[in-house]
Amino acid sequence: MSNGENRLHDVAEFRKRLGRAVKDLPRPERDRLLEQINTHLEEAISSTSTAAEVRAVLDALGSPAAIAAAARTTASASAGDPYHGGDRLQLAWVLVGILVVIATSFTTSWVLGLAFQAAFLVVAVVLTAVGRPREAAPMYLIGACGLHSIIFLIGVGLGPNLLLHWQTLVIYIPFLAGLVIGVLWLWRLRKARLEVVPA
Amino acid sequence: MALLEERERYGLELVRTLTSLDGLVTSEGTVYPLLNRLRDAGWVTTTWRLEGEGRPRKYYALTANGASALEQFREDWSRFRTVVDRVINSVTEERA
Numbered sequence: 001m002s003n004g005e006n007r008l009h010d011v012a013e014f015r016k017r018l019g020r021a022v023k024d025l026p027r028p029e030r031d032r033l034l035e036q037i038n039t040h041l042e043e044a045i046s047s048t049s050t051a052a053e054v055r056a057v058l059d060a061l062g063s064p065a066a067i068a069a070a071a072r073t074t075a076s077a078s079a080g081d082p083y084h085g086g087d088r089l090q091l092a093w094v095l096v097g098i099l100v101v102i103a104t105s106f107t108t109s110w111v112l113g114l115a116f117q118a119a120f121l122v123v124a125v126v127l128t129a130v131g132r133p134r135e136a137a138p139m140y141l142i143g144a145c146g147l148h149s150i151i152f153l154i155g156v157g158l159g160p161n162l163l164l165h166w167q168t169l170v171i172y173i174p175f176l177a178g179l180v181i182g183v184l185w186l187w188r189l190r191k192a193r194l195e196v197v198p199a
Numbered sequence: 200m201a202l203l204e205e206r207e208r209y210g211l212e213l214v215r216t217l218t219s220l221d222g223l224v225t226s227e228g229t230v231y232p233l234l235n236r237l238r239d240a241g242w243v244t245t246t247w248r249l250e251g252e253g254r255p256r257k258y259y260a261l262t263a264n265g266a267s268a269l270e271q272f273r274e275d276w277s278r279f280r281t282v283v284d285r286v287i288n289s290v291t292e293e294r295a
């Protein structure tokens with residue numbers, strides 16, 4: 001095996017072992033970590049010329065098991081972090097959102113109800129996004145609009161005379177649209193993140 | 200986070216700077232999960248940029264929330280260090 005082949009073989013072997021070591025991590029965590037390590041390796045190895053130098057780069061990076069253990073520790077710590085995933089603030093906004101929907105359902109003007117709910121969603125999405133990961137806002141949009149849509153569907157099942165009125169349907173169209181926009185938004189963010197650096 | 204206070208840095212640069220400090224980090228790869236946690240907490244943001252030879256680099260920058268957290272940590276650390284110093288010195292004095 002030539003010197004160049006040796007270098008590639010060591011790196012490929014390291015990547016394979018790391019892939020196995022982080023297999024149990026949640027998919028987003030795993031993808032993000034592998035992407036970072038790949039970028040690190042590509043740059044660090046570009047300035048090496050011998051197999052020994054490549055091995056030094058891999059040694060400095062640490063064993064795949066140690067990297068995976070560090071990722072597991074921080075992933076479980078983040079799960080209890082108030083800013084991570086199931087953010088309490090987001091939950092509070094969703095609960096307030098449900099109250100807003102119920103309250104505005106009793107307004108005499110459906111235009112006013114629609115305006116109230118739309119304004120609430122915009123404020124909630126902006127406040128959820130401030131200082132949080134980019135995925136927070138679309139996730140909020142999905143959560144809030146999804147719940148609003150579920151309430152609507154339950155309402156249709158319980159009281160068709162009240163909720164199947166065309167005005168009520170019009171009010172809920174923006175929330176169904178918000179749900180679709182939120183899913184597409186999140187999908188685009190995650191796709192962009194995964195596509196930047198090929199494995 | 201203190202390293203990001205003055206300017207943003209890309210992954211390898213940040214990792215190499217941290218590992219060059221004696222005893223702070225054992226291996227370079229373990230820094231990335233920590234950076235991810237800071238990002239999840241909203242304390243740092245990341246941006247991809249294409250540099251020379253079309254190489255993509257992920258840059259890390261401190262957010263306003265991160266700057267506040269760093270400030271708070273500095274205060275907490277200073278208090279903690281003072282208390283530990285006091286305890287260690289009192290034990291040393293007792294032995295003397």
